[in-house]
Amino acid sequence: MTDSPQDDLIVAAGADLPIEALKDTVPDTPPVSKWSAIWSQFRKHKGAMTGAFFLAIITLGVLLGPYLWTLDPQTLDIRAKDMRPIYTALWNAEAKTGWSHPLGTDQLGRDNLSQLIAGGRASMAVGWAAMLLSLLIGTAVGVMAGYFRKLDGPLMRLTDLFLSLPILPLLLVAVTLFRQPLRANFGPEGGMFVLIVAVVGITSWMPTARIVRGDILAIKEREFVLAARSIGTRSSLIIRRHLLPNVLSPIMVSATLGLATAIITESALSFLGVGFPSDFPTWGKMLADAVARMEDFPERVVLPGVAISLTVLGVNYLGDGLRDALDPRLRGR
Numbered sequence: 001m002t003d004s005p006q007d008d009l010i011v012a013a014g015a016d017l018p019i020e021a022l023k024d025t026v027p028d029t030p031p032v033s034k035w036s037a038i039w040s041q042f043r044k045h046k047g048a049m050t051g052a053f054f055l056a057i058i059t060l061g062v063l064l065g066p067y068l069w070t071l072d073p074q075t076l077d078i079r080a081k082d083m084r085p086i087y088t089a090l091w092n093a094e095a096k097t098g099w100s101h102p103l104g105t106d107q108l109g110r111d112n113l114s115q116l117i118a119g120g121r122a123s124m125a126v127g128w129a130a131m132l133l134s135l136l137i138g139t140a141v142g143v144m145a146g147y148f149r150k151l152d153g154p155l156m157r158l159t160d161l162f163l164s165l166p167i168l169p170l171l172l173v174a175v176t177l178f179r180q181p182l183r184a185n186f187g188p189e190g191g192m193f194v195l196i197v198a199v200v201g202i203t204s205w206m207p208t209a210r211i212v213r214g215d216i217l218a219i220k221e222r223e224f225v226l227a228a229r230s231i232g233t234r235s236s237l238i239i240r241r242h243l244l245p246n247v248l249s250p251i252m253v254s255a256t257l258g259l260a261t262a263i264i265t266e267s268a269l270s271f272l273g274v275g276f277p278s279d280f281p282t283w284g285k286m287l288a289d290a291v292a293r294m295e296d297f298p299e300r301v302v303l304p305g306v307a308i309s310l311t312v313l314g315v316n317y318l319g320d321g322l323r324d325a326l327d328p329r330l331r332g333r
Contacts, residue, residue, distance in 0.1 A: 041325040048321020055314035058307065062120030073118040073281045077109035085112075085299055103303060106289060115281040116303055122282045123263050124311075126196055130262035133201030135255050138208025143239055143247075145209070146216025156213070163206050171265070174199045175274045188277045196275060200265050208254040215247045249326035256319030260312040267308055283308050 042048055083105040084095040097104070103112040145155040175195060182191030219225065220243065228238050269275040270284030278285070283304040290300030 038325045042321050045321035045324055047317040048324075051314035051317030051321070053314075054310050055318060058120065058311050058314070059124065062117055062124055065117035065120075069113055069117060071111045071114045073110060073114035074279055075110065077105070079109065080105050081107055081109040082297070084297070088299070104297075104299065106300065107293065110281075112286075112300065112303060115286055116283075116307060119281040119283045119286055119304065120307060122193075122276065122280070123266055123284070123308075126193065126200070126266040127259045127263040129193075129197040130200035130204070130266075131255055131258040133197060134205040134258050134262075135208060135251065137201065138205035138254065139212055139244075139247075139251055141205065141209040142212025143216055143243065146213040147220055147235065147239060147243065152213075155209075159206050159209050162203065165203070167203050167265075168268070170203060171199050171269060172272075172274060175269070189280055192276045192280075196266055196269060200262050204258055204261055204265075208251070208258065211250045211254055212247050215250055216243055219243055219246050249323060252326060253319045253323045256315050256322065260315040263308065263311060263315075 080098075080101060082096065083101050084092070084097050085104045086097045086099060086102050088095045088097060088104075101111050101113070103116065105111055106115070141155050141159065145152045145159075178195055179191070182195050185191065186194055225238060225242050228242060266275065266282065267284030267287070270282045271288045273288060275284060276282055286304040287301060290297065290304075294301050
């Protein structure tokens with residue numbers, strides 16, 4: 001009771017009113033999920049969207065191209081050799097062109113468009129497979145080195161050893177030593193595919209391992225990892241539930257860079273003549289075949305070169321966008 005009846009009435013009236021600070025309020029907008037926030041940030045990155053567009057176009061082209069353009073890339077037609085692309089007729093009326101070969105033919109009469117599509121399938125398949133292999137090895141080495149103190153020194157010295165090796169001579173030696181046994185077991189194309197994927201994947205995992213190790217060293221000292229360790233959680237479960245999801249961003253960025261590196265490496269091997277068989281089209285093999293007559297037919301160099309450049313640039317810009325979108329510290333900048 002208060003000193004005055006008027007104060008008693010005010011208190012009694014206000015006793016049934018909820019306290020303003022304790023009211024249950026409904027949010028004006030629904031909460032944004034993690035993946036919605038990632039997509040919102042990713043689509044603001046103009047370079048990433050442009051790279052994703054070109055990569056999607058090239059990927060769809062090499063996957064669906066054989067169903068739309070059915071000419072065999074290995075078919076020889078001497079009567080149609082050295083045909084120019086149809087657009088060369090705009091400035092050279094005497095150029096040998098035809099709609100049956102819109103991008104022209106090579107010195108053996110093989111259709112350039114069919115070779116470009118088939119070469120893209122081979123190069124992209126090698127790139128994706130080698131990238132996945134290098135990502136698996138690099139992530140495993142990085143996690144083990146970062147989480148287990150006893151393994152850190154030996155694994156990092158192994159990484160330094162691989163980093164000190166000259167990659168291209170090592171690739172040439174490996175191809176020379178293992179080409180014939182793999183061809184005998186898997187066939188000419190299958191054997192070279194297995195060999196190139198294995199060699200490129202085994203020689204390109206080191207950057208991923210270093211990046212993942214650095215992030216694991218920082219994350220394993222965070223409170224939630226220490227709490228999980230204090231209640232007796234197994235190391236394998238901590239790695240799977242707490243560490244790997246938090247290093248997803250650098251792993252995906254390394255994946256995009258690894259894909260670009262694998263495509264360039266395969267093209268370099270095919271250009272040097274130690275990749276797939278001579279009659280099997282790849283972008284690097286098309287470049288090698290076109291060098292001898294580059295002055296007379298410059299489009300034969302431009303077409304596979306542009307395809308390689310657009311693919312690699314698209315992958316790199318895609319990696320930049322994924323890095324910004326997946327990293328909460330950069331999200332919204």
